[in-house]
Amino acid sequence: MDDQLQPVTRAQEWRAFLFLTVVMAPILAVMVVGGYGFFVWMFQLITGHLPSGA
Numbered sequence: 001m002d003d004q005l006q007p008v009t010r011a012q013e014w015r016a017f018l019f020l021t022v023v024m025a026p027i028l029a030v031m032v033v034g035g036y037g038f039f040v041w042m043f044q045l046i047t048g049h050l051p052s053g054a
Contacts, residue, residue, distance in 0.1 A: 043051050 040051065
């Protein structure tokens with residue numbers, strides 16, 4: 001079998017860039033904010049008050 005890698009085309013680079021910026025970045029942002037909100041919610045559930053910096 002001849003397993004040679006094909007060079008990446010400019011169109012493939014654009015598709016990958018658009019996928020990362022339009023799909024993955026918003027999903028990751030929602031997951032980070034949702035994860036933080038879940039952490040604060042669980043913290044309040046266990047301790048009864050908000051986490052404070054001081």
